[in-house]
Amino acid sequence: MKNVAKEVVLKVISRGFGPGMKGAAISGWEASLSLDRRDFDITADQGMIGNNVDVLIEIEADMRAPAPASP
Numbered sequence: 001m002k003n004v005a006k007e008v009v010l011k012v013i014s015r016g017f018g019p020g021m022k023g024a025a026i027s028g029w030e031a032s033l034s035l036d037r038r039d040f041d042i043t044a045d046q047g048m049i050g051n052n053v054d055v056l057i058e059i060e061a062d063m064r065a066p067a068p069a070s071p
Helices: none
Strands: 011-019 027-036 052-062
Touching: none
Parallel strands: none
Antiparallel strands: 011 027, 027 052
């Protein structure tokens, strides 16, 4: 964010496995973290808005094996 790169730790939860559309196997995942915007040099509007930003990522993944790499 705003030209600042930092490593973050995601809390990942499996939401399950099962058939998706047309019976394809899928898996569901959720990842979350909380950031302090000041850690990324975002300091505008101090006192007007909060500094903590909650991030939630929801993923539905196809469980098919990847295609072999081309030579």
